[in-house]
Amino acid sequence: MIIIEFEAFSILSHTKVNDFVNFLEKGKIIGTICKKCGKKYFPSVTDCRKCLSNQFEWVELDNKGKLETFTMISVPPSRVQDYIPPSYNFNHYLIGIIKTNEGFRVMGWIRGLKLEDIEIGMDMKCKPLIFNRRGRKRVTIELIPLK
Numbered sequence: 001m002i003i004i005e006f007e008a009f010s011i012l013s014h015t016k017v018n019d020f021v022n023f024l025e026k027g028k029i030i031g032t033i034c035k036k037c038g039k040k041y042f043p044s045v046t047d048c049r050k051c052l053s054n055q056f057e058w059v060e061l062d063n064k065g066k067l068e069t070f071t072m073i074s075v076p077p078s079r080v081q082d083y084i085p086p087s088y089n090f091n092h093y094l095i096g097i098i099k100t101n102e103g104f105r106v107m108g109w110i111r112g113l114k115l116e117d118i119e120i121g122m123d124m125k126c127k128p129l130i131f132n133r134r135g136r137k138r139v140t141i142e143l144i145p146l147k
């Protein structure tokens with residue numbers, strides 16, 4: 001699950017974090033592709049786990065894909081509780097992973113579906129969701145059915 005606290009994001013260089021966040025605020029999701037071996041990553045990494053290269057190309061996703069897997073969380077871990085978007089049921093919320101048309105796997109909160117309405121392979125889009133909680137701006141990803 002991608003959860004970004006603007007003040008405490010240490011995976012990427014400062015410049016790249018700003019780029020990443022700027023794109024998210026515009027509703028765009030950016031993935032990275034290893035320039036050496038072509039492996040795709042979301043969220044971004046600084047070193048390729050396959051070939052150890054640190055050279056990456058940033059690509060904008062079209063945000064559409066198919067649901068690969070999902071699960072229902074009945075009791076969130078305490079460290080996650082501040083990151084659950086306000087519009088979501090605190091208990092019994094759904095999360096899933098879509099594989100985008102470009103081949104990136106994106107995990108997010110599933111919006112607007114009941115457990116019995118979800119099917120593997122259904123068309124969904126991923127969308128950044130920005131909200132405030134406890135005085136901090138947070139960014140996460142929602143998965144929304146296309147129909």
Ligand SMILES: [Zn+2]
Binds near residue numbers: 035036049050053
């Ligand atoms: Zn690589």
